[in-house]
Amino acid sequence: MAGEKKGLVLLDFWVSPFGQRCRIALAEKGIPYEYSEQELLGAKSDLLLRSNPVHKKIPVLLHDGRPVCESLVILNYLEEAFPDASPKLLPAGDAYARAQARFWAAYSDKVYEVGTRLWKLKGEPQAQARAEIVQVLRNLDGELGEKSFFGGEAFGFVDVALVPFVPWLPSYERYGEFSVEGIAPRLAAWARRCAQRESVAKSLHPPEKVDEFINLLKKTYGIE
Amino acid sequence: MAGAGANDLKVLGVWTSPFVIRVRIALNMKGLAYEYVEEDLGNKSALLLGSNPVHKSVPVLLHAGRAINESQIILQYIDEVWAGIGPAVLPSDPYERAVARFWAAYIDDKVRSAWLGMLFRCKNEEERAEAVARAGEALDTLEGAFRDCSEGGKKPFFGGDGIGFVDVVLGGYLGWFGAVGKIIGRRLIDPARTPLLAAWEDRFRAADVAKGVVPDDVDKVLAFLQTLLAISK
Numbered sequence: 001m002a003g004e005k006k007g008l009v010l011l012d013f014w015v016s017p018f019g020q021r022c023r024i025a026l027a028e029k030g031i032p033y034e035y036s037e038q039e040l041l042g043a044k045s046d047l048l049l050r051s052n053p054v055h056k057k058i059p060v061l062l063h064d065g066r067p068v069c070e071s072l073v074i075l076n077y078l079e080e081a082f083p084d085a086s087p088k089l090l091p092a093g094d095a096y097a098r099a100q101a102r103f104w105a106a107y108s109d110k111v112y113e114v115g116t117r118l119w120k121l122k123g124e125p126q127a128q129a130r131a132e133i134v135q136v137l138r139n140l141d142g143e144l145g146e147k148s149f150f151g152g153e154a155f156g157f158v159d160v161a162l163v164p165f166v167p168w169l170p171s172y173e174r175y176g177e178f179s180v181e182g183i184a185p186r187l188a189a190w191a192r193r194c195a196q197r198e199s200v201a202k203s204l205h206p207p208e209k210v211d212e213f214i215n216l217l218k219k220t221y222g223i224e
Numbered sequence: 225m226a227g228a229g230a231n232d233l234k235v236l237g238v239w240t241s242p243f244v245i246r247v248r249i250a251l252n253m254k255g256l257a258y259e260y261v262e263e264d265l266g267n268k269s270a271l272l273l274g275s276n277p278v279h280k281s282v283p284v285l286l287h288a289g290r291a292i293n294e295s296q297i298i299l300q301y302i303d304e305v306w307a308g309i310g311p312a313v314l315p316s317d318p319y320e321r322a323v324a325r326f327w328a329a330y331i332d333d334k335v336r337s338a339w340l341g342m343l344f345r346c347k348n349e350e351e352r353a354e355a356v357a358r359a360g361e362a363l364d365t366l367e368g369a370f371r372d373c374s375e376g377g378k379k380p381f382f383g384g385d386g387i388g389f390v391d392v393v394l395g396g397y398l399g400w401f402g403a404v405g406k407i408i409g410r411r412l413i414d415p416a417r418t419p420l421l422a423a424w425e426d427r428f429r430a431a432d433v434a435k436g437v438v439p440d441d442v443d444k445v446l447a448f449l450q451t452l453l454a455i456s457k
Contacts, residue, residue: 054330054365063319066319068319068322068326069326070325070326070329072329073322073325073326073329074322076321076322076325077318077319077321077322080318080321081318081319095301095304095305096287096290096292096301098300098301098304099292099297099298099300099301102294102297102300103292103293103294103297106294106297107278139278
């Protein structure tokens with residue numbers, strides 16, 4: 001397209017865990033890009049509406065003007081479009097390991113999906129969400145096992161997909177009346193391990209900020 | 225298909241499941257023999273529960289005894305393991321792959337939700353009609369997607385000259401679309417509203433790789449719907 005900006009632009013929103021997945025992957029791989037903070041609670045930009053007309057959501061990665069939407073699609077794209085960038089987040093040449101990584105990365109979406117129900121709902125539906133979030137975190141803890149990271153010794157695809165939800169966990173603990181340390185201690189240790197990585201530390205916001213944001217959303221939706 | 229064959233492949237499935245059908249289509253594309261095991265969702269096998277403990281759902285692909293779960297992930301696994309055998313399921317260009325994955329995610333979000341609403345979750349005809357309307361909106365969007373992917377309708381499939389990832393993902397739903405069509409008295413993919421998709425549907429149903437796996441006996445599907453509804457109660 002004539003006049004399209006060369007290089008990478010990430011349309012994103014500061015607290016979005018889905019956007020943070022992309023920021024962390026880009027930082028891990030040392031791929032330069034322009035970060036573009038989007039207005040989501042007010043009027044969305046023309047660029048966002050043109051780039052993601054179907055969902056009108058971030059993150060969107062623009063590569064020489066062409067949009068890639070959906071955070072996990074973006075992660076796969078970065079692996080494939082920048083084959084020389086390292087580290088590889090998906091294990092090369094092991095289709096079974098790659099399938100396992102994709103499965104657990106997709107599963108990590110459940111943390112946010114169920115977590116959102118925790119603070120949005122009351123009564124029986126909230127109780128259901130409480131039971132579910134504990135099961136989800138236990139499943140993740142079980143899959144991690146005694147490994148340092150989900151793929152083994154190296155920080156990879158599943159870790160990138162899951163780690164942005166870590167600052168949301170203290171809020172979920174409060175709404176859900178559970179403790180991650182209690183029900184998923186290995187996952188809690190993994191979270192502390194990941195926080196030491198520069199890409200993660202620079203991309204994530206502290207839990208207090210996330211909790212403030214949840215309160216803002218509750219006010220916006222008229223939830224007590 | 226009898227016998228796991230030289231590749232030691234087994235598919236655990238339910239014959240009407242859109243997610244199972246798409247896996248079988250991909251195996252057909254690669255010309256791979258596999259053992260098919262029909263699961264009773266009211267009495268799941270130990271093999272299914274052991275292979276997919278997290279979701280306890282079909283399809284499961286067992287390859288040399290190792291389980292791969294989630295249909296879109298299974299499709300990519302098949303494409304990678306048997307790369308260079310038969311046609312590719314996903315295109316090779318990274319951007320085109322991203323576009324295909326985007327539309328597959330869209331289908332399993334919007335079409336899946338409407339499908340559940342039209343058949344399994346509606347408590348009355350009003351709710352069914354609302355889900356049918358949502359399906360129509362998703363199909364309108366997919367008509368535009370097809371136009372983009374097929375160079376304005378010049379190519380026969382979302383994948384271009386041949387069946388690809390998006391075709392297989394959407395094609396898995398066609399058996400159920402036929403059943404809905406009988407219930408509402410018209411084709412769900414309406415040729416007057418989404419002509420490119422309607423022509424695509426005819427083409428896909430007629431494809432060799434779809435034969436025997438995309439159900440075309442609408443009454444049999446509707447009878448099975450009653451079985452599934454009874455299980456979910």
